[in-house]
Amino acid sequence: DAVYNILIDRWTKSSTPIHCIAHSLNPWYYSKEWINDVSGRVSPHKDMELSEERxxxxxxxxPDVKERRLVNQEFDRFSGGLDAFGSFDSLEDRWVLDPKAWWLVHGSSAPILQNLALKLLGQPCSSSCCERNWSTYSFIHSMRRNKISPKRAEDLVFLHTNLRLLSRNDADYKQRESKLWDIGGDAFDSFDNGAGVLEIASLSHDEPTMETMLFTDDED
Known part of the structure; x- marks a missing residue:
């Protein structure tokens, strides 16, 4: 019962309207490979609970009825694989392409739904960005600086983050003593553990050039 309650609680937290519409706009869940993988599995538009929340x-x-009707018509074509969504490449790429890439390639015939899908499916599923922000905040608002106002602390976090980004345009960032100062911190010599791990994990998404340069230097 305890395990069941935990699972139900987790499902309830992830079964909000915004989660359901994101699930409904993911082409991966309409692919024959995903549907046939488990007996009785259905695509999102055939699931009553998902449809109600969506x-x-x-x-x-x-809120505008006319605009919502257009969106529903676009969703009808998308979920049913009709018109442009019924092409061979569109159907096959449901299982192959990243959901965001799929919408960029095949979603132009449903511009309203495409825009919504890109916003929802482009959200990061990692909390590492928030964790880094909280780490900066804890550095600024400490036991010795506990009288600082929330607004001042927020401004200082904003300045710290943007100064950090601006410093990457400086020539010293890629050489000399301050080389890549914000990636590894004091543990720069080793990325096997410590502060550098999460930072390196995000580079492949945000800064592939820097990642290539970093590991090329290691190989040399």
Missing amino acids: NKCLRRYF
């Missing part, structure tokens, strides 16, 4: 989100996101 429609609830659409009513809130598109």
